Each structure stands twice: as C-alpha cells, then as structure tokens.
Amino acid sequence: MAASTIFTTALSVTLVLLFFNVPTCSADLIELDNSFPLIKPGHRKSVSEYDMDLLEFSMNLEYLQAEFFLWGSLGQGLDNVAPNLAMGGPAPVGARKANLDALTADIITQFGYQEVGHLRALKKHVEGFPRPLMDLSPSCFSNLMDKAFGHSLSPSFNPYANSVNFLLGSYLLPYVALTAYEGFNPHLHSPTSRRLCGGLLGVQSAQDAVIRALLYQHASTKVEPYGVTVAEFTSRISALRNELGGTGNKDEGLIAPSSASSVEGHHHLGNLLAENSNAICYQRAPREILRILYGKGTAGVGGGFFPNGANDDSFPFVQARHGMSEYDMDLLEFPLNLEFLQAEFFLWGSLGHGLDHVASNLTMGGPPPIGARKANLDAFTADIIMQFAHQGVGHIRALKNNVEGFPRPLMDLSPTCFSNMMDKAFGHSFSPSFNPYANSINFLLASYLLPYVALTGYESLNPHLQSPISRRLCAGLLGVQSAQDAVIRALLYQHASSKVEPYGVTVAEFTSQISQLRNELGGTGNKDEGLIAPSSASSAEGKHHHLGNLFAENSNAMCYQRAPKEILRIMYGKGTAGVPGGFFPNGANGRIAKSYLHNSDF
Structure with missing residues (x-):
C-alpha cells in the first residue's frame, strides 16, 4: 500500500474517532459537543452566501404551507399568529377555515405551528423576504384538480369542504417541500446549513407521511360527489406533479402500479410512502418545484399558488461528481446496525420470516435474530409494517x-427483550410481561422504539458528511426514517387515550414513558417526546397552542439529533455505549460501535 494511502486512511480513522468522541487512547479522551446547535442570529459567517440563496428559496414553500394549515385549522393566518414573520407581504387570497373533524383539525393545527417554527428558523439564518402573494382559494385548488383529471370536476373541488378534501389539498404541499430539501442538502457547503436543512427535511417528511397515512386509511373510499376513490385522486395528483416537474417519475400515489417491484421482487400494491427502488426519497431542483406550484410546467411564468411568482430566483444545481470519502464511509456504516434491526423486526412481525428468506445476500452470513416471530396484526397494520420492512431492505x-x-x-x-425495556421505562415489572407480538397496538408501541432512534442518528451524521453523494444518501434515508416514525406516531395518536390491556395504562402514557427512558439512557438531555406535550409547552410566539404532540421536535419544529454513543446507550438499554446488551447482546457491528466496547466512560 502506498504511503499516501496509508496516511489518508489513518487520517480518516482519526477524524471519525475525534468527531464521535471515540477514545484514541484510554488516557486521552476528547469531549466534543455532539448537539450541533443552530448558529445564533447574527453569526452567519458559517453559512455561505450560496447556502443562504438555496435555503432562502424554501421560504416560499414554508409560507405556503403555514398559511394553508393555519387558515384551514384556525381560520386565521400569519398576520394573527406571527405577523413579524410576514415582513409586510400581502395576505393570501381566498384562504378560509375548513370543515374539519376534531382529529384532523388537531393534526393540521400542529402542522401550522410547525411551519411557523420553520419560517422562524430560516429567518435566523438567511436574510429572507416578505411573504409572497399566494392564492389559496378553492378555485386555485380546483384548477389543479381539473388539470390532474383532464376535465372539469362538477361541482368544483373545494379543499375546505371537509376533512378528506382538505387532506387531498394538503397532499399537494409537504411532499413538494420534502423533495426540495432533499435536492438542496447535497449541495449545501456548511455543517450549519446541513443541520438546518436536515431538521426541516425530517419534519416535512413526517408531515407528508401523516397526510398519506390518513388518506391511506380511506384509500378505497369514494370522494363524493365525484365517485372517484381517494387512492385515484392521489395517483392523479402525483402524475400531474411528475408531468409538470418535467424530469420523469419522482412522485407516486397511494397504490403502486401493478408492475412495481423491489429488487427482491413484487412485494405489495400499497404505497404508503413515495420512494425509489432502494426506499430513498426523491429530490427536485428549484425549477422543478416552481413548474409544479405555478401549475404550468414552466418556472418562468407565475401562476397557480403564486400568481406573481415566488420570491427569490431559481437556479440549477451543480452536478455532484465527487466520490465518497473514507471518512463518510465510516460515518454511514454505523447506521447499518439500525437498519438491520428494523428490517428484521418489521419483516418478522408482518411476514413471519426475515432477511434470510427475503434477501439473504445482505446478511453477509451474520446470525439470525433471537426470538423474532410473526405478530398478530390486523390487516391494515400488517400492510404498513410490511411496507416498512421492504423499505428497510x-x-x-x-x-x-x-x-x-x-x-x-x-x-x-x-x-x-422488549418486556425488559418496557419494565425499565415504567420502573416496575409488568404482569403479564409485555409482548410486542400479541396485537397491533403492542407491536406499534414496540415499533415506536426504533425508527425515531435511526432518524436522530441520520440527523447527527448529515452535517458532517463531506461529499454530495454521501449527503444525498443520508438525506434520502433520513426522509424515509422520519416518515416511518411519523406514521407509527400517527397510528398511536389515534388511540392516545385508549388503555393498553391488561395494564390499564393509556397509549399516550406508554409513549411518554418510552421517550423519557430514551432521554435518560441517551444521557444528553431531552431529545424525545411522547404523544402528549407537557402542559407547559408553548411556541416561540408565547402562546400555548396544543397539547397533542404528533412529532418530537424542538421549539423551531426541527428534528432532534443523537450521536452514535447516545444511540448505543439506548439500544443496549444500559445508558452506556461500552457494555453490550438489549437489542445487541454482543454489541453493534462496525468500527465506530466496536471502538466504544468495554469503556465505561461512554
């Protein structure tokens, strides 16, 4: 091996060891800050002008969603909730309160305040611009629906008429923002910018996943008076976005085409999340986003949701041609442990077999999991978990x-193993022991333990990856992990006040205890929240706005992040990354995980 190659490899290993606070020798430990906080307003030098331009563009999408969700759920918009963020820009045209059922109104209210947080976070880092003129009238949505179906619907589609219509109107928005952040992330220069982008991306993915999940529950229901199913509506909208975007298929409705298949073969027709064959989120450039939101297939002529055009200019990305560094490879190898864990749990739970049956080549001869089995799931939950399983593969x-x-x-x-974790979460032994495979609620509560940990792991890796290829991969994985976590939380949220029998404890309390345990084991403060927010929770606007807590997020509606040592402390169930146990009896694999073993300082 050439001396330069040896030096490069050694340097890569040393950098990873230092970054993740791994001991290079037992006598010399370097404590680094793994929280990666956002920079404070006024300290913008770590965000380049190029990054600011990219991130500023996304404010158009955040304004659009904030106004639609706030008006739909509360009957008022930014001018009432956070007027300073509008910067004097014109109020949206035609927005109004929607006729929503209580659950949908609760969820959309949370989405509205999340978008306010996103605007606030962005404006701390970029110069920003006044709210653009936006058309949120029924006629704007109706025109897009007519275009999607190729004829005029009669009566005209009205997104504010009822909950299903509003969710179909909402289906148009967060996914577009998600693909935009997926597109930005590989090209951002600074770790601070990527931390911001990753945090926003995670919540946008979660919102899109919840909207899709709520619609998926009614996929075969006909939208009256049109006599067209919810699933067909989503397929038409997705096809329209593909057509307007002009760069091929980057969008999918709730039912996959009959020809759809994974590398392992055709595995389901349900299509809860839009993803490529490796379960990676799609991405779009700004010009594609504008073609869709203007509703004209061109980024040069305003229209649709932005009658006068969006604010800030669009520009093409530079194509990423950099290979993946050794440093990036080391960072991205660690999450394989979490992907193995989820893939096996979801495969066994839904199908009764694991990777050895579905994709044995991926195991590389590693031992099969202990104690996995098929769960007693209802048809709907089994469908979703099976999709999660193949995404894990x-x-x-x-x-x-x-x-x-x-x-x-x-x-x-x-x-x-799961019973031990639940006993630890509640501080006493359950009788009978908790069994994740007993029924759908139990399985979802057990699943609540997993994707969120992986999501926070990808959030921590993203700012530190060096090459655009690495950042593209990380963001694509992050988006789907966030979506899975959001769907699990949404399904549990619908039963938040139901008691888990025979324990007499509500679903919401289970999630709170699990989240608190993860915070305790992680050892770095509160980075996890159950389905009900503490009574003291408030937004930055100083108003307590909801007790429901569909997503775990900080005050700016950004996803939390955890470094590898925190993740191992949780997965081992012992609060230390140095002593194996829990889900990994012999410890996790890979150089980073193994470097912590037998060191109680971690």
Missing part, C-alpha cells in the same frame, strides 16, 4: 452499495 442495499458494510450483528428481538 432497500436501505441496507443502498448503504451496502456505497460502504463496505459488515455482517448482520446478533440481535435480540424476543418478547423478553
């Missing part, structure tokens, strides 16, 4: 296409 495949990887680690997915 896609993630492992995508990672192994880019990093060397390692054999599947030994994992404990037995009822006893």
Whole structure:
C-alpha cells in the first residue's frame, strides 16, 4: 500500500474517532459537543452566501404551507399568529377555515405551528423576504384538480369542504417541500446549513407521511360527489406533479402500479410512502418545484399558488461528481446496525420470516435474530409494517452499495427483550410481561422504539458528511426514517387515550414513558417526546397552542439529533455505549460501535 494511502486512511480513522468522541487512547479522551446547535442570529459567517440563496428559496414553500394549515385549522393566518414573520407581504387570497373533524383539525393545527417554527428558523439564518402573494382559494385548488383529471370536476373541488378534501389539498404541499430539501442538502457547503436543512427535511417528511397515512386509511373510499376513490385522486395528483416537474417519475400515489417491484421482487400494491427502488426519497431542483406550484410546467411564468411568482430566483444545481470519502464511509456504516434491526423486526412481525428468506445476500452470513416471530396484526397494520420492512431492505442495499458494510450483528428481538425495556421505562415489572407480538397496538408501541432512534442518528451524521453523494444518501434515508416514525406516531395518536390491556395504562402514557427512558439512557438531555406535550409547552410566539404532540421536535419544529454513543446507550438499554446488551447482546457491528466496547466512560 502506498504511503499516501496509508496516511489518508489513518487520517480518516482519526477524524471519525475525534468527531464521535471515540477514545484514541484510554488516557486521552476528547469531549466534543455532539448537539450541533443552530448558529445564533447574527453569526452567519458559517453559512455561505450560496447556502443562504438555496435555503432562502424554501421560504416560499414554508409560507405556503403555514398559511394553508393555519387558515384551514384556525381560520386565521400569519398576520394573527406571527405577523413579524410576514415582513409586510400581502395576505393570501381566498384562504378560509375548513370543515374539519376534531382529529384532523388537531393534526393540521400542529402542522401550522410547525411551519411557523420553520419560517422562524430560516429567518435566523438567511436574510429572507416578505411573504409572497399566494392564492389559496378553492378555485386555485380546483384548477389543479381539473388539470390532474383532464376535465372539469362538477361541482368544483373545494379543499375546505371537509376533512378528506382538505387532506387531498394538503397532499399537494409537504411532499413538494420534502423533495426540495432533499435536492438542496447535497449541495449545501456548511455543517450549519446541513443541520438546518436536515431538521426541516425530517419534519416535512413526517408531515407528508401523516397526510398519506390518513388518506391511506380511506384509500378505497369514494370522494363524493365525484365517485372517484381517494387512492385515484392521489395517483392523479402525483402524475400531474411528475408531468409538470418535467424530469420523469419522482412522485407516486397511494397504490403502486401493478408492475412495481423491489429488487427482491413484487412485494405489495400499497404505497404508503413515495420512494425509489432502494426506499430513498426523491429530490427536485428549484425549477422543478416552481413548474409544479405555478401549475404550468414552466418556472418562468407565475401562476397557480403564486400568481406573481415566488420570491427569490431559481437556479440549477451543480452536478455532484465527487466520490465518497473514507471518512463518510465510516460515518454511514454505523447506521447499518439500525437498519438491520428494523428490517428484521418489521419483516418478522408482518411476514413471519426475515432477511434470510427475503434477501439473504445482505446478511453477509451474520446470525439470525433471537426470538423474532410473526405478530398478530390486523390487516391494515400488517400492510404498513410490511411496507416498512421492504423499505428497510432497500436501505441496507443502498448503504451496502456505497460502504463496505459488515455482517448482520446478533440481535435480540424476543418478547423478553422488549418486556425488559418496557419494565425499565415504567420502573416496575409488568404482569403479564409485555409482548410486542400479541396485537397491533403492542407491536406499534414496540415499533415506536426504533425508527425515531435511526432518524436522530441520520440527523447527527448529515452535517458532517463531506461529499454530495454521501449527503444525498443520508438525506434520502433520513426522509424515509422520519416518515416511518411519523406514521407509527400517527397510528398511536389515534388511540392516545385508549388503555393498553391488561395494564390499564393509556397509549399516550406508554409513549411518554418510552421517550423519557430514551432521554435518560441517551444521557444528553431531552431529545424525545411522547404523544402528549407537557402542559407547559408553548411556541416561540408565547402562546400555548396544543397539547397533542404528533412529532418530537424542538421549539423551531426541527428534528432532534443523537450521536452514535447516545444511540448505543439506548439500544443496549444500559445508558452506556461500552457494555453490550438489549437489542445487541454482543454489541453493534462496525468500527465506530466496536471502538466504544468495554469503556465505561461512554
């Protein structure tokens, strides 16, 4: 091996060790800040002008969503909730309060305040611009629906008429923002910019996933008076966005085409999330976004939601041609442990078999999990978990296409392992022992333990990856993990006040206790929240606005992040990354995970 290659590899290893606070020698430990806080207003030098231009563009999308969600749920917009953020820009045209059921109104209210947080976070980092003129009238949505179906619907589609219509109107928005952030992330220069983008991306993905999940529950229901199913509406909207975007298929409705298949073969017709064959989120450039939101297939002529055009100029991205560095490979290898864990749990729970049956080549000869089995799931939950399972397989495949990887680690997915975690969360032993495979609610509560941890892991990696290719991969994985976590939380949220039998404890209390345990084990403060927010929770506007807490997020509606040592402390169930246990009896695999072993300082 050439001396330069040896030096480069050694330097890469040393950088990763230092970044993740891994001991290079037992006598010299370097404590680094792994919280990666956003820079304070006025300290913008770490955000380049190029980054500011990219991030500023997304404010158009955040304004659009904030106004639609606030008006739809509360009957008022930014001028009432946070007038300073509008910067004197004109009020939206035609927005009004929607006729929503209580659950949908609750969720959309949370989305509205999340978008306010996003605007606030962006304006702390970029110069910003006044709110653009936006058309949120029924006729604007009706025109888009008519275009999607190729004829005029009669009566005209009205997004404010009822909950299903409003969700179909909402289906138009967060996914477009998600694909925009997916497009930005690989090209942002500074870690601060990528931290901001990743945090926004995670919540946009979660919003899109919840909207899709709520519609998926009614996929075969006909939207009256049109006699067209909810699923067909989503397929038409997605096809229109593909047509207007002008760069091929980057969008999918709730039912996959009959020809759809994974690398392992056709596995389902349900299509809860829009993703490529490796379960990676799609991405769009600004010009594609404008073609869609203007409703004309061109970014040069305003219209649609932005009658006078969006604020800030669009520009093409530079194509990423940089390879993946050794440093990036080391960082991206670590999450394989979490992807293995989720893939096996979801495959076994929904299908009764795991990777050895579905994609044995990905295991690289690693041992099968302990105690995994098929769960007693209702048809709807089984469908969703099966989709999550195949997404997990896609993630492992995508990672192994880019990093060397390692054999599947030994994992404990037995009822006893989950029962021990639940006992620890509540501070006493349940009787009978908690069994994740007993029914759908139990399985969802057990699932609540997993994707969120992976999401926070990807959030922590993203700012530190060096190459655009690495950042593209990380953001694509992050988006789907956030979506999975959001769907699990949304399904549990619908039963938040139901008691989990025979324990007499509500679903919401279970999530609060699990989240508190993860905070305790992680050892770095509160980065996790259950389904009900503390009574003291408030927005930056100084108003308590809801007790429901569909997503775990900070005060600016940004996703939290955890460094590898925090994740291992949680997954091992011991509050230390140095002693294996919990889901990984022999410890997680990979150089980063193994470097912590037998060191109680972590």
